[in-house]
């Protein structure tokens with residue numbers, strides 16, 4: 001393929017989720033101070049403890065400085081130029097039933113392929129959809145309730161299940177954990193809450209779909225998942241945003257708590273608007289995700305496919321406190337055009353016989369910049385701890401880059417920690433081999449990249465691995481010359 | 482119409498002339514063998530026919546079924562029925578044999594404006610062919626060429642050929658590294674595709690393959706030129722005498 005056709009194909013296909021929905025919204029003016037936080041809290045009719053928690057976080061945040069230790073580069077963010085709350089509903093009104101929801105909003109989700117109508121929803125998948133700042137509808141709620149599973153928006157949980165929220169919120173990611181987590185704690189507007197009671201195996205995939213619609217708003221959602229003793233849950237989040245030429249901030253927090261013998265599988269397919277081919281616009285995805293295997297034999301697994309965002313900055317981590325607990329991290333991060341990703345994980349081994357596995361696949365194309373940053377920390381009491389890390393990078397083209405920053409701290413002699421890393425360039429020989437079998441250059445690249453990510457993709461539930469494959473293909477379009 | 486017509490082909494690799502005036506004409510049903518010492522340019526000829534871009538054609542023409550090969554991308558050549566079994570097939574980690582074959586087969590069908598084959602039919606035909614080559618059922622799920630032995634790679638190339646049913650098959654040392662039984666199986670596979678519409682170019686160092694797949698002609702390539710062409714008996718003579726006597730005549 002010559003340069004002209006590549007260019008035109010790259011230009012003709014664009015981000016397919018980049019439409020804007022025009023909707024009446026209740027949006028707070030840009031800017032942040034204690035009054036704004038009080039407004040958010042009162043609009044959500046929160047109990048007193050929540051407001052106190054938010055304000056404490058805000059005061060903490062005011063004393064913090066934005067971190068710049070990662071390898072990502074971006075112009076300064078004007079925190080007073082962002083609106084911290086945008087709701088597609090009129091003031092003081094929550095979506096009670098689907099009938100009350102603005103049809104334009106339902107149409108948006110249909111366009112994204114997420115039917116909120118339960119009859120249409122993917123069999124076996126319960127969906128919570130967050131539009132800008134507010135959770136719009138939670139499907140399958142009743143069916144789950146019969147098993148004692150709570151699956152609802154964070155706002156609802158704060159009001160209806162305040163004891164659980166009070167007990168667990170901030171227990172893994174404290175309000176003042178880091179700059180973006182503190183900001184989130186102060187202003188988070190919604191998100192998903194999930195509680196699985198002891199011994200219950202959640203019979204369907206739980207899923208949240210996040211969508212940023214309004215311009216100049218930030219999205220600050222907070223997810224809290226608690227798997228009680230010997231329970232199991234598999235959870236998936238997906239994200240999209242309209243195409244806008246200004247950068248938008250997304251600073252989410254996800255906390256997972258797995259109690260004795262419980263298992264949480266958390267998967268993300270992130271396709272926020274990445275910006276255009278010249279690096280204009282796109283989401284800044286600065287996210288804190290952390291899980292704790294709080295008791296013995298608990299398991300937490302993070303799987304992520306990161307194809308979108310102008311900048312991705314996240315390190316889904318596991319604190320392995322309970323003896324014999326297991327943490328896993330599987331990641332595919334694709335950066336194309338001027339996208340930047342600095343992502344990885346932390347595995348903190350506290351309990352004895354704790355095991356962790358890290359498998360990271362980074363793909364860089366165009367001027368993409370991809371860094372893996374990982375910490376494996378084995379504390380003195382973690383006898384028999386084990387970690388295996390594998391970080392592979394694939395480069396497409398000569399303007400992109402990949403870096404790995406593995407950090408290992410071991411304070412226990414019986415621990416075994418292994419780290420392997422490879423960097424390869426997509427081979428001309430592989431491409432030629434596939435083309436000799438009839439595949440176009442783009443098809444060949446997609447096939448080879450898919451193969452490179454195969455071990456991670458197979459961790460995803462079936463429907464989502466198909467979706468993830470497609471996203472990789474779409475996001476790679478125009479990446480070969 | 483000729484299937485392949487190569488005239489006065491000059492090719493350089495890294496600015497070094499490798500082929501220096503090759504002529505080759507293959508008719509439907511024809512099988513030609515190319516023999517020659519290491520480094521004489523046999524694989525380069527195969528690559529340039531298939532469209533590898535690190536080999537530059539500096540002069541000459543190549544026609545496939547009357548079409549100018551140089552105007553076609555590698556994938557269009559493949560779609561039009563040109564197939565190369567590689568001397569050193571490359572590994573593609575994480576991509577299963579069945580996946581590659583399915584994509585390849587669909588690409589070929591698109592080229593011919595045929596609808597995609599349904600998954601079940603494709604799978605059963607594929608399994609059938611794999612068994613014929615003595616490849617175990619789980620073969621299809623293994624990643625392309627990853628961890629394959631030398632002989633397994635060759636059998637895999639042949640499997641791809643049997644699936645894609647090319648009109649021009651260029652088999653670059655398909656017989657290297659095969660055990661005695663495998664050689665027989667592979668020869669049977671090649672012969673099964675032999676018919677009046679197809680042509681084949683066998684690159685080999687050993688007359689044994691040519692005993693099983695008998696060619697119409699044997700060419701000897703030395704220093705980038707075909708220095709001698711004969712019948713199938715030439716292979717045996719070369720084995721007995723080596724290339725030295727020819728090299729002297731043409732140096």
Ligand SMILES: Nc1ncnc2c1ncn2[C@@H]1O[C@H](COP(=O)(O)OP(=O)(O)OP(=O)(O)O)[C@@H](O)[C@H]1O
Nearest residue numbers: 494495499518519520521522523524525526535568
């Ligand atoms: N990528 C390359 N860079 C430099 N030289 C090359 C390259 N590819 C081929 N050559 C050279 O071109 C010449 C012909 O190589 P070719 O592979 O065609 O030989 P061959 O006849 O197939 O040999 P063999 O019998 O060993 O397979 C050799 O001298 C080889 O070193």
Ligand SMILES: [Mg+2]
Nearest residue numbers: 523524525568
């Ligand atoms: Mg060769």
